[in-house]
Amino acid sequence: MKVYIFVDMEGISGVTGTDFVNAGGPHYQTARRYYTEELNVCARACFEAGADEVIARDGHSSGNHMLWDQLDPRIQLVQGQTGAVRMWGLDGCDALILLGYHAMAGTRGALLEHTYSSASIQNMWLNGRPVGELGIDAGVAADFGIPTILVTGDDFVCREASEWIPGVYTCEVKKACGCQGAMLLPRAVAHERLRKTTIEAVKHYQDIAPLVVEHPVTIRKEVVERGSIPSDVGRKDLRVINGRTYEKTAPTVEQAFF
Numbered sequence: 001m002k003v004y005i006f007v008d009m010e011g012i013s014g015v016t017g018t019d020f021v022n023a024g025g026p027h028y029q030t031a032r033r034y035y036t037e038e039l040n041v042c043a044r045a046c047f048e049a050g051a052d053e054v055i056a057r058d059g060h061s062s063g064n065h066m067l068w069d070q071l072d073p074r075i076q077l078v079q080g081q082t083g084a085v086r087m088w089g090l091d092g093c094d095a096l097i098l099l100g101y102h103a104m105a106g107t108r109g110a111l112l113e114h115t116y117s118s119a120s121i122q123n124m125w126l127n128g129r130p131v132g133e134l135g136i137d138a139g140v141a142a143d144f145g146i147p148t149i150l151v152t153g154d155d156f157v158c159r160e161a162s163e164w165i166p167g168v169y170t171c172e173v174k175k176a177c178g179c180q181g182a183m184l185l186p187r188a189v190a191h192e193r194l195r196k197t198t199i200e201a202v203k204h205y206q207d208i209a210p211l212v213v214e215h216p217v218t219i220r221k222e223v224v225e226r227g228s229i230p231s232d233v234g235r236k237d238l239r240v241i242n243g244r245t246y247e248k249t250a251p252t253v254e255q256a257f258f
Helices: 028-048 133-143 155-164 187-203 253-257
Strands: 002-007 053-058 075-078 095-101 121-126 148-154 169-178 181-184 217-223 238-242 245-250
Touching: 002 028, 028 053, 028 075, 028 095, 028 187, 095 133, 095 155, 095 187, 121 133, 133 148, 133 155, 133 253, 148 155, 148 187, 155 169, 169 187, 217 253, 245 253
Parallel strands: 002 053, 002 095, 053 075, 095 148, 148 169
Antiparallel strands: 121 217, 169 181, 217 245, 238 245
16 A cells, blocks of 8 residues: 655644744754654654555645655655645555645634645635645545645644544644634644554554545636736636636646646
8 A cells, every 4th residue: 555645844743833833943944854744753653654655745835845864764755846746746546634724715714724835825716615735635636536634733724624524533733722823732642643644544444535636627716916927818728817816727637737
């Protein structure tokens, strides 16, 4: 069995605000350590549950945050920019885990809520339904017939995951106190909760179906700044709604996203 783990930083246990997730922030180096530790906990649990191979994608921002020399040596790590292929190496995997995720933009009370970029994207929709990174990434996996079996992060993203993916396992490692704060579990408790939930998810991965997405796929984006929408001249796949909103229709989620 081959498991793909896509890792984001905002939902990692111990991370409680912008000062942790922005490079150069006062707690950024500490967050990198938490980020790496939590991937190790999850990956080792995958192997404990019977996985033969684990591929992890360093998925936060530029994709260059994982402390590679501190990773479990069995993990194959994808770092850096991979162009229009968001989850490089996903094809051929049996299951997807979304580790350290956060709620979609506009989720009141959620920790560090946003959808891909709080600086440039106000809202997104997948086939008319408001969507965040969780729904898009589960949809990308579904294009390959791969189920999303586990989502981890704060209480809000766990709730969002259950609304999107029937039967998905969730692991709440902290409770949001707002956009810039959270109540944390003790580190050992959070890691043990993650280990146990990962083992259960991997053992029962065949019980979870890939996210159902109607095709062709339409993704709508509402941007923050005027004038930053692409030109639709000569493009049948692109439709401009107004000065801040446009949508793209494509055969797959990934193609509609980029």
